[in-house]
Amino acid sequence: MKSIRVFLVTVILAVVTLFSFISALRGYETSLQEVERMFDSQLVEKAKLIANINVQSIVRNVDSSDTAFQVWQGGNLIGSSDNASQTILGKLQPGFRYHNFEGYRWRTYSYYNTINAQWIIVAARQDIRFSLAENIALKAVLPAVIGLPILAVLIWIVVSRGLHPMRRLAHELGDKQANDLSPLSIAVNSQxxxxxxxxxxxxxxxxxxxxxxxxxxxxxxxxxxxxxxxxxxxxxxxxxxxxxxxxxxxxxxxxxxxxxxxxxxxxxxxxxTSPDEYHTRFEAIDLTSLAQQVIAEEYDNYERKNQQIEFFGQRQLILGDKFSLTTLIQNLLSNANKYTPNGGHIIVKIKRENDQVVLLVEDSGPGIPTYEHERLFQRFYRVGGDRHTSGESGCGLGLAIVKRIAELYNAEITLEPSSFASGTAFTLHFSAIIPVTLDSKQS
Missing domain, CATH: 1.10.287.130 (Signal transduction histidine kinase, dimerisation/phosphotransfer (DHp) domain)
Structure with missing residues (x-):
């Protein structure tokens, strides 16, 4: 669960729903029982009423079709409702029972009138009684069911208000700069x-x-x-x-x-070039001119190894800092110079791709295995260790610095095989700011 608020609302609502369901079920059963008792009381009252009016024949249209009654005296049926059968409904014993006739199941009550020595049996259709009882019970529990969505909204509001200080704390932490380690200033009331x-x-x-x-x-x-x-x-x-x-x-x-x-x-x-301590205000930098300057300053290193270095550039401007970009290019070129053999080839390209400026440095060196790419930018790590086959000395910080500077510029850096028979191509994508191009070539 990614959201604490969603988790709390879900759990609370689930618990409330569970208890509401149990309560509603219990209330439904209780309501049915109470309604049944009420209907049974009505049967008792009807039996006593019939005993008092001294029914001596078939009585028509005295009640609806959902109730019926019989009056027995001395084993003979001396009166009944027109919808009652001529056979005895149940037994001539006091109390409640169930009896089937006319295709329905009936709830019966037998009452003995001691004054007239008569048995009065009153019956009510059970299906109608149950339907009425169920409607009453459902009306009793329906508000609890309807109230669940409203309760969910209220829980959401309450939990949201309770978590509001957490959101303020998260926003303050999120708004902090990488170099801002000052104490949090948020005012809180909760312990x-x-x-x-x-x-x-x-x-x-x-x-x-x-x-x-x-x-x-x-x-x-x-x-x-x-x-x-x-x-x-x-x-x-x-x-x-x-x-x-x-x-x-x-x-x-x-x-x-x-x-x-x-x-x-x-x-x-x-x-x-640490991102935590980098405060220099960026300005428009001509990456092409800067790369040419670095190549010129380091040209003796390529000449000493009889290496051929070519530069292809389209003047492109990016927002940056001269020192960091110079350091980045120097380290990329130093890496290429060290691991490209005598008489090898190095190519530097700067070009425009849509809204990005691309810096490419590739060499004809031995190349870097794919499984080494992940560790290549780690501090003090060198492919092949300190005893590198090239015999070149190094401290393993050059490419770590390149990676750090790339992070400063949110630049994407990728490694691929070079266009030569062997070697590696480093590619960096910077955000461009001015669409100016001027073809130039230096070799």
Missing amino acids: ELSQIVSSSNDLLARLKSSLLREKQFASDAAHELRTPISSLKVQLYNISQEQPERNKEFGELQKITHQLEHVVEQILALYR
Whole structure:
């Protein structure tokens, strides 16, 4: 049951309906019994009335066809109604009985008049009696049945009013921004809801404290690491100037230093692009020009591996932030550069599809198995682990940052095989804002 209100109304109405049904059934049975007793009392009164008028012959048209009577004296029928049989109706014993004649079942009452030594037997058709009793009983329970829909509406209104503070609480929680961990300001009067609000505020306070500690640690650690890394790079440069002839170990040390610097920068980028802390006001960004700029800045990396990179773009504007989009493109291109072999091919495309701007980065690398796609964007995860067959170093944060930035822009990101014999194509769909196109090509 998805709705608490529907659940409460359904359960309450079901319980009320069950008890109403039981009560109505019991009332129906009781009403039938009461009506039966009333009709039996009428038979008794009729028998006494007939005894007092001293009937001595067949009496015609004294009553309706649903009743009949006989008067017996000394074993002889001395009087009766015109619709009564000539045989005795039941037994000459005091009390109520049932007797069949004229094709109907009759309720009979035998009364002995001690003054005249006469037996008076009065009969009433049972089917008519039952029909009348049933109508009376149904009229007694009908209001309870008719009242169920009205009761359901009243229950719905009462439950809705009772849950109104819950809806206000849900709306306040739903309206909170991702970075808003301030206490709830909703005023509540109920004890149960005040406990929920108090517990929620305590949780928000603990989350805020925990996130502050985590962010402070990540920021401080990354910034503090920059200083010794910069000093290390300076010292390595000085050593390289004093000892031009460098050995293999020195090259490895430079490579490790570069990798460490890369990890620190990626941690900072991941922190800056966190949706919870992203406050930059978006502006119109030319994604095509930005991609061309990133390619130009990173061109030495492709030239070093003798890779051919082609860019096909139609100038498209999206709402965004230059830093985050630059970081996204850099990480996509860095990923392609690392895992595309020497002499390989990389293609970058920016195009318009309806109301979306599409960024495509594909390479001729080894490709990524389909079963790895789910984990590919996890932090610190690398396909093949740290001992990747490409031999390229990495920290496993690049694509996690790409995923995070895509979430900032509500952009859809997909992975497919590239158009080459092997490789991977990353595609991102952004919302376009201005339908401007200008063909350009760079290779």
